[in-house]
Amino acid sequence: MRVPARLGLLVALGACSGVSGRAPPGPGAPPPPSAPDVAMLARPRTVASYTLRASLDPAAHTVHGEGTLTFTNTSDKELSELYFHLYLNAFKNQASVFMRAPIGGFRGTTVPKDWGTIDVRRMVWRDGDEARDLWGAAELRRPDDEDETDARVPLPRPVLPGETITLEMEWDDKLPTVVERTGYDGSFHMVGQWFPKIAKLEPDGTFAHFPFHHLGEFYSDYGRYDVTMDVPEAFTIGATGPRVEERVEGGRRFARHVQDDVHDFAWTAWDAFQKRSETIDGVEVSILYPRGYDDHAERELATMRFAIPHFGARYGRYPYEVLTLVHPPQTAPEAGGMEYPTLITTGGAWYVPRSVLTPELVTIHEFGHQYFYGLLASNEVRWPFLDEGLNSYAESEAMRAWRGAGSAVDGLGLSVGGVEAHAALGRQHRHDEPIAQPAWAFATGSAYGALVYHRTATILETLRRVHGDEAMQKALGTYARRFRFRHPTPDDLVATVREVLGERAANTLRVALYEKGWVDYAITAMSSHPARKAAGIFDVGGQRETVATGTPTEGRHEGWVLVKRRGTLSFPVQIELVSEDGARQRVPWDGAADSIRVPFSGDSKLRAATVDPDARILLDEDPTNNSATALGKAAAGAPRTLERATYWAEILMGAITP
Amino acid sequence: MSEPSAPSSAPEATPLALEGAPDALRLLAPAEIRARRRPGAVLLFFAWQLAWALVVATPVHAWAGRAFGSHPDGDAALFEPGGRALLFWLSSGDSALPVTTRTTLLLLVLGAILGQLPLGVLTASLALGRGALSRAPRGAAFGVGATLFLPFTGLVVAVGLAQLLVLGLFTFGGSALDSATAGRLGDGPAFMLRLGAYAIGGAIAALLSVAADLARAAITLDLALRDTRKAAWSSVVHGLRAAFTLPAREKKRAIGAWAWRWAAGVLLVLLGALAASALGGKGGFALAALWLVHQGVVLGRSALRASWLARALRLVPRQADQRESAR
Numbered sequence: 001m002r003v004p005a006r007l008g009l010l011v012a013l014g015a016c017s018g019v020s021g022r023a024p025p026g027p028g029a030p031p032p033p034s035a036p037d038v039a040m041l042a043r044p045r046t047v048a049s050y051t052l053r054a055s056l057d058p059a060a061h062t063v064h065g066e067g068t069l070t071f072t073n074t075s076d077k078e079l080s081e082l083y084f085h086l087y088l089n090a091f092k093n094q095a096s097v098f099m100r101a102p103i104g105g106f107r108g109t110t111v112p113k114d115w116g117t118i119d120v121r122r123m124v125w126r127d128g129d130e131a132r133d134l135w136g137a138a139e140l141r142r143p144d145d146e147d148e149t150d151a152r153v154p155l156p157r158p159v160l161p162g163e164t165i166t167l168e169m170e171w172d173d174k175l176p177t178v179v180e181r182t183g184y185d186g187s188f189h190m191v192g193q194w195f196p197k198i199a200k201l202e203p204d205g206t207f208a209h210f211p212f213h214h215l216g217e218f219y220s221d222y223g224r225y226d227v228t229m230d231v232p233e234a235f236t237i238g239a240t241g242p243r244v245e246e247r248v249e250g251g252r253r254f255a256r257h258v259q260d261d262v263h264d265f266a267w268t269a270w271d272a273f274q275k276r277s278e279t280i281d282g283v284e285v286s287i288l289y290p291r292g293y294d295d296h297a298e299r300e301l302a303t304m305r306f307a308i309p310h311f312g313a314r315y316g317r318y319p320y321e322v323l324t325l326v327h328p329p330q331t332a333p334e335a336g337g338m339e340y341p342t343l344i345t346t347g348g349a350w351y352v353p354r355s356v357l358t359p360e361l362v363t364i365h366e367f368g369h370q371y372f373y374g375l376l377a378s379n380e381v382r383w384p385f386l387d388e389g390l391n392s393y394a395e396s397e398a399m400r401a402w403r404g405a406g407s408a409v410d411g412l413g414l415s416v417g418g419v420e421a422h423a424a425l426g427r428q429h430r431h432d433e434p435i436a437q438p439a440w441a442f443a444t445g446s447a448y449g450a451l452v453y454h455r456t457a458t459i460l461e462t463l464r465r466v467h468g469d470e471a472m473q474k475a476l477g478t479y480a481r482r483f484r485f486r487h488p489t490p491d492d493l494v495a496t497v498r499e500v501l502g503e504r505a506a507n508t509l510r511v512a513l514y515e516k517g518w519v520d521y522a523i524t525a526m527s528s529h530p531a532r533k534a535a536g537i538f539d540v541g542g543q544r545e546t547v548a549t550g551t552p553t554e555g556r557h558e559g560w561v562l563v564k565r566r567g568t569l570s571f572p573v574q575i576e577l578v579s580e581d582g583a584r585q586r587v588p589w590d591g592a593a594d595s596i597r598v599p600f601s602g603d604s605k606l607r608a609a610t611v612d613p614d615a616r617i618l619l620d621e622d623p624t625n626n627s628a629t630a631l632g633k634a635a636a637g638a639p640r641t642l643e644r645a646t647y648w649a650e651i652l653m654g655a656i657t658p
Numbered sequence: 659m660s661e662p663s664a665p666s667s668a669p670e671a672t673p674l675a676l677e678g679a680p681d682a683l684r685l686l687a688p689a690e691i692r693a694r695r696r697p698g699a700v701l702l703f704f705a706w707q708l709a710w711a712l713v714v715a716t717p718v719h720a721w722a723g724r725a726f727g728s729h730p731d732g733d734a735a736l737f738e739p740g741g742r743a744l745l746f747w748l749s750s751g752d753s754a755l756p757v758t759t760r761t762t763l764l765l766l767v768l769g770a771i772l773g774q775l776p777l778g779v780l781t782a783s784l785a786l787g788r789g790a791l792s793r794a795p796r797g798a799a800f801g802v803g804a805t806l807f808l809p810f811t812g813l814v815v816a817v818g819l820a821q822l823l824v825l826g827l828f829t830f831g832g833s834a835l836d837s838a839t840a841g842r843l844g845d846g847p848a849f850m851l852r853l854g855a856y857a858i859g860g861a862i863a864a865l866l867s868v869a870a871d872l873a874r875a876a877i878t879l880d881l882a883l884r885d886t887r888k889a890a891w892s893s894v895v896h897g898l899r900a901a902f903t904l905p906a907r908e909k910k911r912a913i914g915a916w917a918w919r920w921a922a923g924v925l926l927v928l929l930g931a932l933a934a935s936a937l938g939g940k941g942g943f944a945l946a947a948l949w950l951v952h953q954g955v956v957l958g959r960s961a962l963r964a965s966w967l968a969r970a971l972r973l974v975p976r977q978a979d980q981r982e983s984a985r
């Protein structure tokens with residue numbers, strides 16, 4: 001899911017950069033595989049499979065659903081109850097956990113103009129010849145809690161380990177106006193989280209169930225989804241998985257989609273969709289978009305031409321046959337920027353200039369979720385950074401590989417990178433809360449966005465810059481391949497980093513994620529003077545010489561620079577010493593101690609010094625204290641800023657007066 | 659681009675003072691009013707802009723110098739591709755940001771008001787001349803310019819407020835139109851309606867700018883032609899009345915004359931932006947070259963402004979014309 005704050009910053013900067021932009025480069029050759037020797041599971045273990053039928057009434061904005069759930073107890077415990085997520089009830093009233101959470105600063109904060117509900121009409125367990133009604137005993141609410149998104153369903157008899165059961169279900173959805181990820185806007189319908197969905201079964205026999213929280217996303221078991229949707233004939237359908245059947249009967253369009261090895265199913269229907277399709281790297285990519293968005297559609301397809309092979313090399317081949325991109329209408333922006341298996345929603349107004357790369361960023365970000373949300377499927381509620389954070393890093397890495405330094409804004413002299421935007425935004429709230437905590441534990445939506453998305457991406461980018469591109473891609477490539485379809489945890493990530501990058505990197509990652517780790521390198525003092533000979537009596541070549549105190553060494557200067565490290569993180573860094581004659585020398589420091597006094601010796605006086613001159617430590621709290629100029633030496637100052645500011649003041653003065 | 663000649667019915671200029679003296683200061687005849695004859699005044703106007711822009715730039719320059727000036731390469735980091743330092747600088751929560759922003763805005767507004775003095779001097783220099791060769795009025799232009807300061811300032815306030823009102827109304831109206839029609843027409847057409855509303859608002863604001871300069875011309879001519887001084891506000895009213903009662907054909911000429919110079923000015927700004935894009939954040943010779951290009955842009959825009967004001971002085975009827983048309 002995207003972060004509006006970043007888009008706002010980028011659009012503002014882009015507006016300053018003008019409307020022109022360079023033509024996008026072609027996809028180019030993908031990078032070599034990051035961890036080719038790491039084995040990937042070809043298929044996940046199938047736990048929960050659905051065969052569903054859904055009928056949309058676009059006038060009433062309702063969906064009638066029915067079908068079966070086939071569920072296997074893959075744990076080693078007997079199950080006496082099941083849990084079902086009824087996500088649409090988050091929009092039933094303002095007493096739901098979703099609506100009552102006092103969370104601002106993130107998307108989806110508006111109260112829906114039209115409420116949404118899901119009402120289960122029937123849930124029957126076909127247990128041999130017996131039909132056992134389950135829904136009559138279901139517990140929708142907890143005591144003193146109006147939330148109805150997390151239903152407990154007691155079982156008349158336990159489900160044994162390894163046993164597979166089949167439940168028949170029937171339900172009715174009333175879609176809300178688009179609030180977050182799902183809903184309707186006029187005749188546009190984005191149908192997500194729309195069916196009674198069984199909670200993720202953990203190996204210990206417990207269910208990872210939770211009420212739908214404003215900041216929380218999802219966590220599910222893999223299975224096969226066979227879904228037949230019917231809508232009015234004039235509507236175009238986009239859905240998870242390939243279409244295996246389509247027909248029109250009685251003025252209704254029926255479309256059947258079947259997809260194995262996924263953990264959710266979403267679909268959309270609108271009578272104003274335009275459509276383009278293209279096969280990219282063996283994947284049939286379709287884009288559904290509103291009228292007037294042809295240029296956007298091309299930009300998003302161009303993004304996919306780069307992204308599919310690039311992500312395949314980095315994190316393992318995309319295993320599905322299809323991918324559908326949905327660009328929602330401009331009046332339904334909250335439906336955009338969301339990921340479902342083989343279906344992603346993008347976004348952005350049609351007039352966003354090519355110099356502002358938000359359509360590309362959103363598209364590549366949502367596609368990246370196919371890996372971290374789709375194929376790894378970590379618990380997004382318990383550890384949201386494992387999806388959004390890692391994916392934000394992957395998105396900015398891919399965008400930089402494709403578009404270079406100006407991967408977010410690139411026009412008329414202004415070049416802003418996505419990585420740099422992550423670093424700037426990730427600084428907010430960095431001392432407030434740890435990153436590695438559940439979504440519902442964040443105090444504000446802005447803290448969630450800054451830490452989960454941007455800070456995590458900045459941590460990983462810092463590790464990449466410090467340890468090198470190849471090593472970092474190997475670490476994440478190993479993680480993505482090894483844990484494909486396995487629902488990894490933060491411990492799995494840290495262990496993989498330890499294995500590939502070493503103990504220090506793993507410890508850095510752990511402290512940064514769990515303990516609000518931070519670092520600030522600073523030059524706090526420096527000194528330079530003509531070199532002096534050691535004074536005293538010396539025996540040289542059989543002669544005794546006396547060197548007076550303060551005798552200068554011809555043409556040599558010496559001095560020192562005091563560099564300090566503050567904070568709980570440490571990285572190896574370079575320290576650059578600049579002499580008056582322009583000579584530059586670099587001194588490596590492991591960066592672990594609290595400070596170091598770096599000696600200087602040169603042909604002229606020491607003029608200035610910089611720690612981390614290549615800006616590798618993106619996590620550095622304050623880059624402005626990374627440099628110092630020797631006392632008495634004229635600082636380089638800010639002549640470029642003076643020139644630009646003067647010029648634009650002149651232009652503005654000529655423009656603001658009538 | 660050629661422009662239409664001054665109205666053929668324009669009377670000969672009325673001497674301002676010391677009629678008959680060889681070096682008399684006089685109001686020039688329309689055909690004599692040309693910006694190219696006053697390079698000194700144009701340069702002075704440009705110099706004022708440069709000087710005040712340096713004042714406006716001082717807070718942000720000081721702030722950048724404090725943050726990045728001690729780096730061996732100075733503020734080069736702020737212009738590096740990727741924008742890490744730039745983003746950090748702008749988003750770090752440094753308390754200098756609001757102080758710098760407010761100070762800069764205040765200085766810009768103050769400059770807009772103080773700038774009426776050099777603008778008055780420029781206008782006076784264009785309208786007046788000495789002797790038969792219409793030499794530059796030099797020092798006398800400062801005196802007339804000082805007299806024009808109050809009426810010109812009144813114009814800035816009155817027309818500026820009107821422009822803000824127009825822009826606000828059309829911005830609000832455009833957004834409302836977009837929201838009201840998006841469902842029925844689709845996003846693209848609805849947004850085009852919004853853009854259309856913005857464009858109309860912008861065009862009206864631009865026309866008000868044209869009227870303001872015509873009013874400046876009328877005020878200058880009025881001051882040169884009459885014997886007694888008017889109150890500043892009376893001058894503003896007189897100037898605006900003269901601008902708005904200009905015959906339709908003259909209004910069209912005025913708009914055309916203003917529009918091509920405005921377009922040329924925009925092209926110059928684009929040229930400056932392209933130069934900045936090409937030279938990036940380099941220092942040394944490249945920075946000096948960029949400074950020269952940018953100041954060339956500003957000087958070119960100053961010349962265009964002077965050229966337009968000269969045209970406005972030629973277009974606005976003088977008192978004799980007004981009396982004539984009143985009969």
